[in-house]
Amino acid sequence: MSNQGAAPPPVGRGKSGSGTNTCLLAAGIGCATVVLLAFIVVIAGFFLARSAVRAVVAEYTDSEPIDLPTVTVSEEEREAVKEQFDAFQQDLGEGVVTEPLTLTETEVNALIRYHPDFEEIQDNVYVAFEDGLVKGQISLPLDMISHMPLVGGLVEGRYLNGTGTFNIDVSAGRLVVRPEEIEVRGEPLPDQLMNELRGQNLLADIDHDPELARRIGQLESIEVGDGVITFVPRTDGTTQ
Secondary structure (H helix, E strand, C coil), X not given: CCCCCCCCCCCCCCCCCCHHHHHHHHHHCCHHHHHHHCHHHHHHHHHCCHHHHHHHHHHHCECCCCCCCCCCCCXXXXXXXXXXXXXXXXXXXXXXCCCXXXXXXXXXXXXXXXXHHHHHHCCCEEEEEECCEEEEEEEEEHHHHCCCCCCCCCCCCCEEEEEEEEEEEEECXXXXXXXXXXXXXXXXXXXXXXXXXHCCCCCHHHXXXXXXXXXXXXXXXXXXXXXXXXXXXXXXXXXX
């Protein structure tokens, strides 16, 4: 196809409705969800043809979801991490947070599973942290993106079952998310498409939410370790 060399369009966020808490967690922790949810849209921009998207949907999506790992925590533990996360978010919004927030992957998955802000994806996402990277497993009903350009009418009743590995950083007050690897139905994406994706900040359009952009500007960094993720606030009293 003559348009295969064109860069795909910026990846938009999926269906909202859970507030800034959801967006920041999705951006910093569950970014694999946001990126892989927009996978079909990126494919559409890459091939620039609805007929090609129809073929991609048939090849890369399933008619049934898959089982993901489950998180096991006590009620006391899940309430404690919800309170810790909400307090950090509130302090960050007010510009008074001074201590980093470190969460284990068990705590993050407990938030996704039990925090009311994430009800829409609570059964569809599981994340892990390893070697400085965020690794996500998803099984997402694509009905939630059926309103997006080029995919309407093609994805109803289909599921995106895949995994992704991502670099996350905060640079000049902006959240930067770049994919290392993406697999769908156990198969890696084509090299040409992955090369295009690796050159993008997949959450570049997050600046369209001024409140979220302001909160991210109050972060010095997001650090991913083995089994943990840490949100480090700026301590110089400025917002980038």
